[in-house]
Amino acid sequence: MGYLINGVEVEADEEGFLLEPDYSEDAVRAIAQAEGIELTDDHWTVVAYLRERFQEDGHTPNFRNMLKDFEASHPGVDWKTKLYELFPNQPARQGPRVAGLTKPFGKGGY
Numbered sequence: 001m002g003y004l005i006n007g008v009e010v011e012a013d014e015e016g017f018l019l020e021p022d023y024s025e026d027a028v029r030a031i032a033q034a035e036g037i038e039l040t041d042d043h044w045t046v047v048a049y050l051r052e053r054f055q056e057d058g059h060t061p062n063f064r065n066m067l068k069d070f071e072a073s074h075p076g077v078d079w080k081t082k083l084y085e086l087f088p089n090q091p092a093r094q095g096p097r098v099a100g101l102t103k104p105f106g107k108g109g110y
Contacts, residue, residue, distance in 0.1 A: 003030045017096070017103035023051060027100035035089075035098055043086055045074075047099040054096070060104045063092040 001012045005027050011019045016034070018027070028047055032039050049069065050060050061069065063083075070079040083091035087098065096104050 003027070003034060005030045013103060015097070015103065018100055019102065021051075021054065021102055022100040024100070028098060031098050031100060035094065037087070037098060040086075042082065043098070046083070046086060046091075046095055050096050050099040050101060054099075054101050060092065060096045060099075060101060062104075063090075066092060066095075 001014060001016060002009045003012060003018075004010075005022065005024065010022060010027070013019060016031070018031075028044075029039065032043070037043065049066075053069075054060050066083065067079050070077070070083070083095070087094040093104060096102075
């Protein structure tokens with residue numbers, strides 16, 4: 001399995017996670033299209049957050065930490081509901097996949 005990004009076939013595992021991170025916007029667009037997601041500004045906010053955490057920590061946060069971080073940085077939003085609206089197939093897994101990152105550690109992306 002893989003994705004066509006800028007005319008180049010990029011390898012992904014059987015779950016659709018890239019084997020190597022791709023930080024381009026084109027990667028996000030290609031993977032989101034394959035996932036059936038129409039990108040909004042909120043998607044891009046989550047993608048930027050996940051990429052930043054991946055670059056800083058070497059992995060993406062689990063769902064509980066995602067909620068905590070978003071509630072602190074963007075108060076007044078029901079982030080649990082919002083994240084599932086944006087990434088209905090498990091935000092801590094589908095989010096990193098759409099962000100062009102490698103497979104998260106553990107069950108919940110931790």
